[in-house]
Amino acid sequence: MQLYVIGVNHTTAPIQIREHVAFDSELLGSALHELTQNGASEAAILSTCNRTELYCSTDDPQKALDWLSQYHHLEKDAIAPYIYTFPDDEAVKHAFRVASGLDSMVLGEPQILGQFKQSVKIAQDAGTLGTLLHKLFQRTFEVAKEVRTNTDIGANSISMAAAAVKLAQRIFGNIGEQKVLFIGAGEMIELCADHFAAQKPKSMTIANRTIERGSNLAQKISSQGIQSQAMLLNDLPAHFADFDIVVTSTASQLPIIGLGMVETAIKARRHRPIFMVDLAVPRDIEHEVAELDDVFLYTVDDLSQVVSDGIENRQIAAIEAETIVANRVENFMQWFKKRDAVPTIKALRDQVDAMRKAETEKALKQLQKGESPEKVLEALSIALSNKFLHAPSHALNQSHGDEHAKLEDTLKQLYQIKS
Structure with missing residues (x-):
């Protein structure tokens, strides 16, 4: 069995492609079981807004790619131009770089490490990790920690959340008079809420599928002296026109905000602008909304220019980080190659x-x-x-010529014969 990473990310595929191969986190366990029944002896799946990657041990990576297209009901030719396949040492290097923030849209961003760890935990709970992937991910997180500790890769990093605030300020200037709506209550929304709360907006509302989780985040915001409340997603259409800024990041597989809802809100607002940031993959907001007047809609791909601020210093740190990664890849591959000799040693x-x-x-x-x-x-x-x-x-005794000479040298080395 060989080690492979198969996937797409923000550098190889636009959001229109990435959203079609993203995995619902609640279904990852069952998806992993399917993958291990389709040619992979071990498997883990990393699915974020910027990437979907299969980490697997298999003799035939094409089977894993075929499964990916079948699982998402896609034609193989439709995603093939965007797919990368990394074997063995390239796969190890890629895993180390991803966890260290070297392959992120925001160079050095720390969120990917937490997402990676969560994906590995799901695979571990599903029972799809074996000796190879367990060892790979153990080393991966060690390398990420070493990179964070010994370089400034995370210094001056502008997160997606901070970028959203920056863009909102470009539209409204001071956002102290704006009403902000957050759709979802996950980690990304919490980060965004913290950044917006620092700007003291007029109010902040959390719309979520369950009122309890939304209320918990609203209470946290209220403790900072900001008027806040929670609401159910089902109540969103009736109140959508009240908000000036909308930030959404859910795990929904279908859009939550449709064109009709936004058109109705624009009329009710008498064409006062709405700033919208869709951080979800698949997208929470129908892409046609971007064509409306008085709507400023940004996706994760649109934020790339904003988050590039301060990248010069992080690029210098990235050179140091790449050296650490290269050395650790070499160490891991030594273990990997020794692992191949285990059956022979046992037989001997x-x-x-x-x-x-x-x-x-x-x-x-x-x-x-x-x-x-x-x-x-x-x-x-x-x-x-x-x-x-x-x-x-x-x-x-049975060998001749070059074969005899090579065998003789090997035997001298094995038995430590000096001549």
């Missing part, structure tokens, strides 16, 4: 042990017959020596 030990048992049994029978222990031990040692040396001696 089993064969030698069988010889030892056979000769020991003969010696015990001779002792039981009353033969001299000294003679029995001498015979045992000679028999074992002859049996152990028979195969290499026979191979050396």
